[in-house]
Amino acid sequence: MTGAGRLLGSRPLVWAVLSVPAVLLVTVALTPGADLEELLHPSGEWSARLLVVALALTPLSLLLPRNRLVRWLLARRRAIGVAAFGYAALHTLFYVLAMGNLGDMLAELGATGIWTGWLALLLFVPLAVTSNDRSMRLLRAGWKRLQRLAYPAALLTLVHWVAIHDGVGAALAHFVPLAALQAYRIHRLRSSAPAFSGRQT
């Protein structure tokens, strides 16, 4: 790899790039008279977008095994996943500050669009906390099982987005490709496991 390639792939730079939308969002939030409600959608969308990318990379690498961009991104999937959590946390912070009191938040907790968001955030926490080498070593096989919580978290995120927003279009534009890629992955797993299907009969 060239020097420029190494620099582009370096961890600080990857993190710097992933932080750009957050810096912009926080800058707007700190502007006097800022309406934090307006920042809920963009912060949430960045979280969902990064989650979709993180979950799409494995099936994409099955589909395009030689693609350099996919391989490059796959090597940085942990950072993408942790950033997805970071944006979810920022999204929640904006929500809490915009609401301003516990009573208003509890009053709308029953709305499908709200409890799904809280639950998705809760599922995200153990994922983010264990996204490091130490946790991988400590949890061994359990680590992968734990990280699979990302799938229900993604499903809850989709329901949260669709239920809360005016249109389902943007949500589907993110999640339909992911669903198609996951369907491809399942299709591949099934067709390439004759021993498994043989055992079932």
Place this chain on the structure above:
Amino acid sequence: MTLKTIAAVTIAACVAAPALATGKMTCDAPQAQWKPKDQLEQTLAKQGWQVRKSKVDGGCYEVYGTTPEGDRVEAYFHPVTFEKLFVSRRGEVLFKKAQ
């Protein structure tokens, strides 16, 4: 399933997206007859609403605020009659005027 299928599905999802995005409520009164938005805000304030923000959506006035009952909502009003048409909280419909 191939790359082509996934690409086709992705493109379809992106193209269909704007078409699916619709407003929650539409009003079709001619704009010349509309009463000022400020007047709606004043009327609502007298009824005990706390209005945070208001704008035009789908030809109706859309208000973000707190109802006299203390619910933080988003509500639609007719721009001429100021009749309450639709109230929702985070996508949950609390009130919809019978058609």
